Amino acid sequence: MESKRPLQIGAAIFVGLALAMTLVQLREEPEAARRSPLPGAEAKVDPLAMQLRACSTLGEQELSSPACRAAWAEKRRRFFGATPSNAAGRRDENAAPSAGAPQPTASGSD
Numbered sequence: 001m002e003s004k005r006p007l008q009i010g011a012a013i014f015v016g017l018a019l020a021m022t023l024v025q026l027r028e029e030p031e032a033a034r035r036s037p038l039p040g041a042e043a044k045v046d047p048l049a050m051q052l053r054a055c056s057t058l059g060e061q062e063l064s065s066p067a068c069r070a071a072w073a074e075k076r077r078r079f080f081g082a083t084p085s086n087a088a089g090r091r092d093e094n095a096a097p098s099a100g101a102p103q104p105t106a107s108g109s110d
Helices: 004-027 047-056 066-080 084-094
Strands: none
Touching: 047 066
């Protein structure tokens, strides 16, 4: 029975150390908060992101604002990677055929 006592003391010390280390970790300030911002960090801010952030505060007025609509169009263009010439080509392919264009006819009997 006496051999259990040192094991219990060792386990209690281990648990105590684990708790102490956990508390020290929780009390430390995260590294990102300790770092000071870089001097040129403000210059790297995307003006489009700032415009979209400002537009998001407008609510439904955003829909009628030409500047916000242009900003969202630019965001979509960047996301999908379409160049203006590609976007125009896609619109022409999906556009309704003009009145003077020949229409394909269905072959076969009904």
